[in-house]
Amino acid sequence: xxxxxxxxxxxxxxxxxxxxxxxxxxxxxxxxxxxxxxxxxxxxxxxxxxxxxxxxxxxxxxxxxxxxxxxxxxxxxxxxxxxxxxxxxxxxxxxxxxxxxxxxxxxxxxxxxxxxxxxxxxxxxxxxxxxxxxxxxxxxxxxxxxxxxxxxxxxx
Amino acid sequence: xxxxxxxxxxxxxxxxxxxxxxxxxxxxxxxxxxxxxxxxxxxxxxxxxxxxxxxxxxxxxxxxxxxxxxxxxxxxxxxxxxxxxxxxxxxxxxxxxxxxxxxxxxxxxxxxxxxxxxxxxxxxxxxxxxxxxxxxxxxxxxxxxxxxxxxxxxxxxxxxxxxxxxxxxxxxxxxxxxxxxxxxxxxxxxxxxxxxxxxxxxxxxxxxxxxxxxxxxxxxxxxxxxxxxxxxxxxxxxxxxxxxxxxxxxxxxxxxxxxxxxxxxxxxxxxxxxxxxxxxxxxxxx
Numbered sequence: 400x401x402x403x404x405x406x407x408x409x410x411x412x413x414x415x416x417x418x419x420x421x422x423x424x425x426x427x428x429x430x431x432x433x434x435x436x437x438x439x440x441x442x443x444x445x446x447x448x449x450x451x452x453x454x455x456x457x458x459x460x461x462x463x464x465x466x467x468x469x470x471x472x473x474x475x476x477x478x479x480x481x482x483x484x485x486x487x488x489x490x491x492x493x494x495x496x497x498x499x500x501x502x503x504x505x506x507x508x509x510x511x512x513x514x515x516x517x518x519x520x521x522x523x524x525x526x527x528x529x530x531x532x533x534x535x536x537x538x539x540x541x542x543x544x545x546x547x548x549x550x551x552x553x554x555x
Numbered sequence: 556x557x558x559x560x561x562x563x564x565x566x567x568x569x570x571x572x573x574x575x576x577x578x579x580x581x582x583x584x585x586x587x588x589x590x591x592x593x594x595x596x597x598x599x600x601x602x603x604x605x606x607x608x609x610x611x612x613x614x615x616x617x618x619x620x621x622x623x624x625x626x627x628x629x630x631x632x633x634x635x636x637x638x639x640x641x642x643x644x645x646x647x648x649x650x651x652x653x654x655x656x657x658x659x660x661x662x663x664x665x666x667x668x669x670x671x672x673x674x675x676x677x678x679x680x681x682x683x684x685x686x687x688x689x690x691x692x693x694x695x696x697x698x699x700x701x702x703x704x705x706x707x708x709x710x711x712x713x714x715x716x717x718x719x720x721x722x723x724x725x726x727x728x729x730x731x732x733x734x735x736x737x738x739x740x741x742x743x744x745x746x747x748x749x750x751x752x753x754x755x756x757x758x759x760x761x762x763x764x765x766x767x768x769x770x771x772x773x774x775x776x777x778x779x780x781x782x783x784x785x786x787x788x789x790x791x792x793x794x795x796x797x798x799x800x801x802x803x804x805x806x807x808x809x810x811x812x813x814x815x816x817x818x819x820x821x822x823x824x825x826x827x828x829x830x831x832x833x834x835x836x837x838x839x840x841x
Contacts, residue, residue, distance in 0.1 A: 401575065403575065403600065414714055420662040423616075431639075
């Protein structure tokens with residue numbers, strides 16, 4: 400337990416250790432710690448920003464959804480309207496077509512009736528002629544009486 | 556644990572004796588007894604103190620500089636985690652006590668804390684284990700705890716004292732520093748009294764630093780030695796011997812656990828006081 404030159408050695412060693420620590424140990428570690436705390440701060444800020452963005456996006460999405468719903472309702476209403484229009488149009492066309500068919504049929508029927516009447520007329524005239532012949536007891540010369548007969552047919 | 560015929564006082568003396576060596580008559584010679592060590596005078600060196608403190612200091616610097624070299628700013632792991640924890644602890648201590656801005660104070664505090672902590676920690680190595688290595692090498696005395704050698708603690712305190720003087724003069728100028736020593740607290744007419752008071756105040760800083768650390772560690776070591784003697788008095792399987800031996804086991808365990816606190820606390824006190832002294836050196840108080 401004597402005071403001796405160890406003292407000087409220890410002081411020199413101490414100074415060297417402190418110098419080394421100050422030069423090679425402390426600065427890089429502190430720089431890394433500062434860099435990390437900056438990174439953490441940045442990360443937290445980014446997270447906060449992300450949260451805000453998310454809230455904004457959620458708001459925007461509900462807005463978009465609402466708009467889309469409105470549009471869809473509009474389109475559906477438009478479609479309904481158009482459908483009823485088409486139905487109405489079809490109805491009108493069908494009516495016209497029906498009427499046309501009916502008129503055509505009526506015309507045909509009339510024509511048919513007319514034709515039948517014509518036929519009947521000729522046949523009736525033939526029958527009448529035959530009847531008259533029988534009544535008169537002799538053959539009527541068709542050629543001679545054709546004018547008369549035609550007149551008759553026209554009268555009937 | 557002692558060999559036959561070794562008395563208690565010899566055992567204690569043996570454990571308190573440094574490995575003091577010096578050049579004498581052309582060759583390197585190590586003292587065998589306390590008287591011989593004393594006769595070597597000032598120009599002798601305690602090889603054990605120098606060696607152990609050098610190894611511990613290099614160990615600290617090696618680990619920390621390796622971490623510092625490969626440090627990553629990402630998620631720290633393993634050793635980096637530990638080193639960062641220590642560095643942040645020191646940094647917050649310095650920020651709490653030191654108001655100026657200095658690139659030196661924080662690394663200085665780290666060096667002081669880590670070095671003293673490691674040197675004090677050697678106290679937890681059972682006191683006779685080191686002789687298992689040194690005895691076969693023919694080395695008679697070897698004190699494993701450098702801080703129980705006043706040379707180590709005074710050496711560090713001188714380093715701190717020089718820094719205090721340097722910063723006092725750098726910050727306040729030579730005139731300011733001398734003025735601080737001579738012109739207060741009683742004004743220029745009380746100059747001798749002022750110089751005496753402030754001189755004592757100034758000198759007390761390194762002295763208290765060195766002696767507090769030395770005293771605490773020396774006393775702790777002393778108690779470890781005394782506890783070890785209890786076991787050394789083993790004679791036979793008698794009641795008294797068994798009681799003494801088991802007392803040594805329990806007491807040394809208890810004292811070692813308590814010493815973990817002392818080891819850390821003394822390192823912390825030395826560091827904190829250094830920071831405070833340097834802070835005072837940076838401040839003008841008038």
